Amino acid sequence: MKFLDMFTHVKTVSVNETKRVVREQPFGEYTLLDVREQVEYEKGHIPGAVFMPLSQLPDRVAELDPEKQIIAY
């Protein structure tokens, strides 16, 4: 991670805004990212959320498209 990345603003998205995205936005324009552990993911997750636990994020971040909106939870 570069020094300036530590100062990159990460926007907080509300649940209602996320619902709007999930219900209306064309698929492929956004990525939902579930960063919890597997047991939590399998108890329930937002449909289509990519499962990528925090511990794996550094090694798998290249799987994500930086051009798309990414909503993580």
Place this chain on the structure above:
Amino acid sequence: MKGGFDAWNDIASKAEVDQGIYLIEGDESSEELLALAYGLEEENRRFYMTVSQALKDAETQDLFRMLSDMEEKHKESIWDRYRSVSGEQIEREQFETTIVTGVLEHGKTAEETLSQFMEWIQTTADAVELAMALETDALDLYLRMAHKTGDGGSKKVFFSLAEEERMHLKKLATLFQRKLSL
């Protein structure tokens, strides 16, 4: 997302990480993916019809027959898309001989799902809730398959199938509200 998943109060899938994803390798052609989706829809159609025949309540029977009919319509649109994508002059009967069935849209077999849920359905609302859970998992599976496949054309196929499931869920939600308000 503010509040994390604990704050989420909308549809949620309980599919396991690898549930159903074994159905694709990631390098399938659009035609192969559409054939796979056709098989999943057919298995769901049969499942809903089986549930309809096993239930005693007339209203719930009608609900599951309606769901079975909706899956048949999904098959029609997939068949139309298949002919458009393949460009082949293939008869539907011939196409159906290539279809692999045995797995529902959410990634489990009909037998697994039936044994898990049949004792749980007591009311029409239970039945709609089950159908919404299955359709939510189907939406989840198609989107996870879209993420897995590396091919842009295949992604589009899965996204369009997911969009149909999303519309399907909206119809079920409307029906659920109507049933609850009776």
